Amino acid sequence: QKEVEQNSGPLSVPEGAIASLNCTYSDRGSQSFFWYRQYSGKSPELIMSIYSNGDKEDGRFTAQLNKASQYVSLLIRDSQPSDSATYLCAVNAPTGNQFYFGTGTSLTVIP
């Protein structure tokens, strides 16, 4: 079992819709959770971080964390074509010096 699991997609949504991306993690000791966006051929960039159970909103993005279910999600409201990218879920390794990444979910927003 990988430390971080994501549905690889591809996920397609029409412009203006809500895109929902999901992630599960295996280590209950993890305390920090992140969503990175990676455009094709580019490096990952951080878009959201969340540390406590519940929701965290930043503009059109909302991260949701449920530690009991070991589940993290990212909602993108009013999706735009420029949101088309691969979204990587990352989790800290509580006993080590690293961050585990999922395989990423490919999102396409159709104009």
Place this chain on the structure above:
Amino acid sequence: GAGVSQSPRYKVAKRGQDVALRCDPISGHVSLFWYQQALGQGPEFLTYFQNEAQLDKSGLPSDRFFAERPEGSVSTLKIQRTQQEDSAVYLCASSPFAPRENTGELFFGEGSRLTVL
């Protein structure tokens, strides 16, 4: 420069050649990570430095992989006797914090794409 700089951006090597990939992190960043990203996959951890100390090298796939950061700034990832399975993008990331300080703001470089023929 303002960001993490990696060189070369592209490297083609014949099987068996040695390669060296350079990372110049953001000035003053304590933490430096190397990740390997195969096509269609997420980044896989290779190694971590806190200043000049290599605190974790558990992700290095074999003893052909070696990394150093002798003065706590620039880092080099060396791959000896390259194999086709080494073909991937090698990402360097830096952070002003140590991983256990509960922040995941990793600043990534553009990566070095290695192709082994």
